Amino acid sequence: MTLPSGDRMTDASNNAAAQKRQAAEAALGFVEDGMVVGVGTGSTVAFFIDALAGIRHRIRGAVSSSERSAQLLRERGIEVFDLNSAGPLPLYVDGADECDPQRRLIKGGGGALTGEKIIAEASRTFVCIIDESKEVDVLGRFPLPIEVIPMARSLVGREIVKRGGQPVWREGTVTDYGNWIIDVHGWRITDPVALERELNQIPGIVTVGLFARRPADVVLVGNRRR
Numbered sequence: 001m002t003l004p005s006g007d008r009m010t011d012a013s014n015n016a017a018a019q020k021r022q023a024a025e026a027a028l029g030f031v032e033d034g035m036v037v038g039v040g041t042g043s044t045v046a047f048f049i050d051a052l053a054g055i056r057h058r059i060r061g062a063v064s065s066s067e068r069s070a071q072l073l074r075e076r077g078i079e080v081f082d083l084n085s086a087g088p089l090p091l092y093v094d095g096a097d098e099c100d101p102q103r104r105l106i107k108g109g110g111g112a113l114t115g116e117k118i119i120a121e122a123s124r125t126f127v128c129i130i131d132e133s134k135e136v137d138v139l140g141r142f143p144l145p146i147e148v149i150p151m152a153r154s155l156v157g158r159e160i161v162k163r164g165g166q167p168v169w170r171e172g173t174v175t176d177y178g179n180w181i182i183d184v185h186g187w188r189i190t191d192p193v194a195l196e197r198e199l200n201q202i203p204g205i206v207t208v209g210l211f212a213r214r215p216a217d218v219v220l221v222g223n224r225r226r
């Protein structure tokens with residue numbers, strides 16, 4: 001039977017949601033007693049926070065990558081620590097917008113890339129939780145988010161155009177740090193480590209949503225581990 005396109009879309013998003021939940025619940029297997037857990041941002045992480053709430057008495061608490069996740073954590077009775085007082089973290093759990101075969105990621109669709117990158121760097125193990133729609137051979141189908149200091153928006157935009165990208169200002173979005181986001185369309189990112197390094201040199205760029213220099217250590221795609 002051929003499903004009408006509306007039903008097909010509902011089917012795909014139900015399937016994606018089920019895989020996100022499975023990955024989030026599987027990530028609980030990395031949580032050990034007494035841990036302070038690094039927690040990312042997004043709809044997949046929301047499933048993880050729900051799951052974590054079920055074992056909240058076994059952990060010390062969490063460090064959050066965003067105000068949004070901090071609020072969810074507190075609502076579920078999980079103490080939220082500042083990264084400066086928590087020190088290096090044993091575990092970071094977060095979603096992604098794209099993931100390549102080397103576990104390199106595009107992140108920042110939810111606008112929380114700066115906190116996410118800091119916590120990923122501060123963590124020993126980064127477990128990325130996704131559904132299979134996020135798997136790609138080459139990064140770049142999802143527009144690359146870049147957080148910029150507001151006064152540098154046009155400068156950064158011109159630098160992106162010079163490199164063949166099409167910058168689109170995510171107008172109306174202000175990050176937790178008071179910055180703006182540019183989404184870059186049209187890049188096929190065959191060398192994400194080099195691009196991340198190059199973009200990081202441009203004044204005014206706060207964070208590039210490429211997690212290539214520090215990729216995920218483990219990727220959970222629904223119930224499948226990579």
Ligand code: 5RP
Nearest residue numbers: 042043044095108109110112
């Ligand atoms: C937020 C992110 C998210 O991890 C990414 O956008 C994936 O979100 P979702 O789990 O809702 O699909 O990087 O800045």
